[in-house]
Amino acid sequence: xxxxxxxxxxxxxARARSQLEYRASLVLQIFxxxxxxxxxxxxxxxxxxxxxxLDGWTVQQVALLYGIAGISFALTDLIVxxxxxxxxxxxxxxxxxxxxxxxxxxxxxxxxDFSLRRIGKILQAVAVLIVALAAADIEWTLxxxxxxPLAVVSGTLIYTGVWIxxxxxxxxxxxxxxxxxxxxxxxxxxxxxxxxxxxxxxxNLVLFVIxxxxxxxxxALYILDKPDELGLPEALQYASPFVAVLTVLxxxxxxxxxxxxxxxxxx
Amino acid sequence: xxxxxIQVEDVEKRFVVRVKRGRLRRERREVAAVDRIAFEIxxxxxxxxxxxxxxxxxxxxxxxxxxxxxxxxxxxxAGLDPSRRRVELAAKIGVVFGQRSQLWWDLPLRDSFELLRxxxxxxxxxxxxxxxxxxxxxxxxxxxxxxxxxxxxGQRMRGELTAALLHDPEIVFLDEPTIGLDVxxxxxxxxxxxxxxxxxAVTVLLTTHDLADIxxxxxxxxxxxxxxxxxxxxxxxxxxxxxxERTLVVDxxxxxxxxxxxxxxxxxxxxxxxxxxxxxxxxxxxxxxxAVGAQARLLDVAIEETEIEEIVRRIYAAGGR
Amino acid sequence: xxxxxxxxxxxxxxxxxxxxxxxxxxxxxxxxxxxIAYILLAVFDQTSNIGGYDVGDALxxxxxxxxxxxxxxxxxPSWSELALRVRSGDVATDLYRPVDLQRAxxxxxxxxxxxxxxxxxVPQFVLGAILFDITAPADALVLLAFCLSVCIAIVVxxxxxxxxxxSAFWLLDYRGPMLLVLTVAHxxxxxxxxxxxxxxxxxxxxxxxxxxxxxxxxxxxxxxxPLGGSTVGALLLQVFxxxxxxxxxRLVLAAGTQKLVVQGG
Numbered sequence: 001x002x003x004x005x006x007x008x009x010x011x012x013x014a015r016a017r018s019q020l021e022y023r024a025s026l027v028l029q030i031f032x033x034x035x036x037x038x039x040x041x042x043x044x045x046x047x048x049x050x051x052x053x054l055d056g057w058t059v060q061q062v063a064l065l066y067g068i069a070g071i072s073f074a075l076t077d078l079i080v081x082x083x084x085x086x087x088x089x090x091x092x093x094x095x096x097x098x099x100x101x102x103x104x105x106x107x108x109x110x111x112x113d114f115s116l117r118r119i120g121k122i123l124q125a126v127a128v129l130i131v132a133l134a135a136a137d138i139e140w141t142l143x144x145x146x147x148x149p150l151a152v153v154s155g156t157l158i159y160t161g162v163w164i165x166x167x168x169x170x171x172x173x174x175x176x177x178x179x180x181x182x183x184x185x186x187x188x189x190x191x192x193x194x195x196x197x198x199x200x201x202x203x204n205l206v207l208f209v210i211x212x213x214x215x216x217x218x219x220a221l222y223i224l225d226k227p228d229e230l231g232l233p234e235a236l237q238y239a240s241p242f243v244a245v246l247t248v249l250x251x252x253x254x255x256x257x258x259x260x261x262x263x264x265x266x267x
Numbered sequence: 268x269x270x271x272x273i274q275v276e277d278v279e280k281r282f283v284v285r286v287k288r289g290r291l292r293r294e295r296r297e298v299a300a301v302d303r304i305a306f307e308i309x310x311x312x313x314x315x316x317x318x319x320x321x322x323x324x325x326x327x328x329x330x331x332x333x334x335x336x337x338x339x340x341x342x343x344x345a346g347l348d349p350s351r352r353r354v355e356l357a358a359k360i361g362v363v364f365g366q367r368s369q370l371w372w373d374l375p376l377r378d379s380f381e382l383l384r385x386x387x388x389x390x391x392x393x394x395x396x397x398x399x400x401x402x403x404x405x406x407x408x409x410x411x412x413x414x415x416x417x418x419x420x421g422q423r424m425r426g427e428l429t430a431a432l433l434h435d436p437e438i439v440f441l442d443e444p445t446i447g448l449d450v451x452x453x454x455x456x457x458x459x460x461x462x463x464x465x466x467x468a469v470t471v472l473l474t475t476h477d478l479a480d481i482x483x484x485x486x487x488x489x490x491x492x493x494x495x496x497x498x499x500x501x502x503x504x505x506x507x508x509x510x511x512e513r514t515l516v517v518d519x520x521x522x523x524x525x526x527x528x529x530x531x532x533x534x535x536x537x538x539x540x541x542x543x544x545x546x547x548x549x550x551x552x553x554x555x556x557x558a559v560g561a562q563a564r565l566l567d568v569a570i571e572e573t574e575i576e577e578i579v580r581r582i583y584a585a586g587g588r
Numbered sequence: 589x590x591x592x593x594x595x596x597x598x599x600x601x602x603x604x605x606x607x608x609x610x611x612x613x614x615x616x617x618x619x620x621x622x623x624i625a626y627i628l629l630a631v632f633d634q635t636s637n638i639g640g641y642d643v644g645d646a647l648x649x650x651x652x653x654x655x656x657x658x659x660x661x662x663x664x665p666s667w668s669e670l671a672l673r674v675r676s677g678d679v680a681t682d683l684y685r686p687v688d689l690q691r692a693x694x695x696x697x698x699x700x701x702x703x704x705x706x707x708x709x710v711p712q713f714v715l716g717a718i719l720f721d722i723t724a725p726a727d728a729l730v731l732l733a734f735c736l737s738v739c740i741a742i743v744v745x746x747x748x749x750x751x752x753x754x755s756a757f758w759l760l761d762y763r764g765p766m767l768l769v770l771t772v773a774h775x776x777x778x779x780x781x782x783x784x785x786x787x788x789x790x791x792x793x794x795x796x797x798x799x800x801x802x803x804x805x806x807x808x809x810x811x812x813x814p815l816g817g818s819t820v821g822a823l824l825l826q827v828f829x830x831x832x833x834x835x836x837x838r839l840v841l842a843a844g845t846q847k848l849v850v851q852g853g
Contacts, residue, residue: 051634099334102357178612182619197630263336
């Protein structure tokens, strides 16, 4: 296990090194992507220019959601964002090449890229989160302080698991990659808002099927000590790490199954 | 002692194909890309694998390397079942796909080798030893620090071969390794494969359309068409069965009218040079030379075999008999 | 004229060849439309009017915007094609032809836009209209003005993309700046949040920019809140931008061609 970790680091290290060769361009890209994604938050600010609250959530509280979800998603984007190109890997035979190497296929696919420029998104989300943590009226306890990094790590694992599981659709229908984007980018978009504003079907979807409610919303309820409008069991507010592990395991299973299908049905 | 490193028994691969019939309807049909083939390959052999496009060559290779799971039959490569023990097998084989690259595109060649060393867990000393040797034989020196995307096709192919052999595989699968290369590069690749096979007993399965590859390297040929094996044997045997004719080219001291000989007929005359076609099962070359010498003064002789091209064409035409 | 039609058909067919991608795109549009609709509903729980928009207007905005998105802010396979051709020098062959490059590309783009209006904008808007209570245009005249505005928006969108692609004549790494400009354009065209929501005077300034002419203007006309209160005025502003951008495109192309000729590609 540790050995696979080391190989992963080596492989992405190689990609990172080749990107660092164009340092100036990279810095520019990081800066640009930070600014651009910050505009997402600007949109939220514009909304709050017009109303004081969104379903009982203040702008600082929504900023907390945005920050946690944003960092998690940006980290995920850094690690597996290149899954957008996965259909191409299948089409041009790169995946076959992967099957001929003595490493698990998922590891190789995940290690196949590591876009340093995505650090920009992480930076802007961190900035928003810091401001939110300071500005929101939080009664800090040890538990709540611990929940912030815990939520980010769990959130990253959840998004990663979801992205991998959805990406396997490329094994069955090659052109379907945009469906995946609806859920990954769309998922991140909706995570910045309290799920109470969404219709019932969507709430259930993000709670029980594609568990993105556990990325920011539920941990935030705990951190902010907000009453839960939906009547959910309180335990769910602490459940993010478990959901994260579960999601990753399910993703792994889905992947194995998809590869098995690919190897039977033919390239 | 028989040591089959590849064993294929009764193997088939069926695909479900959806064929469009009209605007909306689609028919499901099962197609057998590989239709019950069987063969064994001894360790240390260089085998040529031929067949028209779509015959089932790449499907077979994909099954042997663990990419595809067969629909039926039994495969053992280096003692392992590729469909079940893919990762284990991968450590023992090397693969070069002619069109695709296993190297890291924007890194120097040397870095690719280094990454592969970790992936295949090659002890550093052994890796260095192999790399030095290959770099020497294939003259990698001048471009080993160049990013792969800047290499010419010939240079890249030499890099690919090195990459495939650095971890001391038992078997290498090569798919069209000389395609698109110039004459010099092709010779270098053939020389290299031949040497590696000799020195390290590496078994080579070579898929190719290049008949010169076959002539220079392969001691055994497998020919597949429409999913069936239509030839399995040695090159000489192939010649004997399907290329029964040979040509004796004689350079006479001076121009003469076409020679009249038993068991041979003159097919071409060009000044003092004459081409004599004869059947190998009827006449021996030495007999013929003696017969010519009795009629005229000989300066030089050469023997030409039936073009392998011709032989292969005949086999394809004969089909799956 | 005949050639224009042929080119438009080609543009149409290019996108019709990927029904899977269209379906996936439609799905994404609907999904995002739902998300933003919910957000705006929550916003309008707290207030009844923002910048002249009521809740019905805001919902109309969401579904019209998502629909028009694929029509005017297209990042499909062809968005940087011209830039690639400029970089590789292939554009020289295009320029030799007795056909006006800008006009030819525009004809193709119209075909593409047509495809996306029929197969993405309309179905998705109909779905949104069924699910939510959307403001309808006040009368047939308004609807007509809307359609006209959409047509001009297509011209503006094309002109902006054309101009941005031409940067490849001068920039070695054109992708970065191109993406930047287009993303900014995308955002300032009023995508997630209607520009009317922006605090004054920022909102008005943004609505006067050419990017707004792609998306915000037609929607403003539909809901009856055109910039400056006059539909005709808004249309005229749109036309102004369209003309200015198209002409700029021609000038820049001429400059680029000149550079190509001088440098020999």
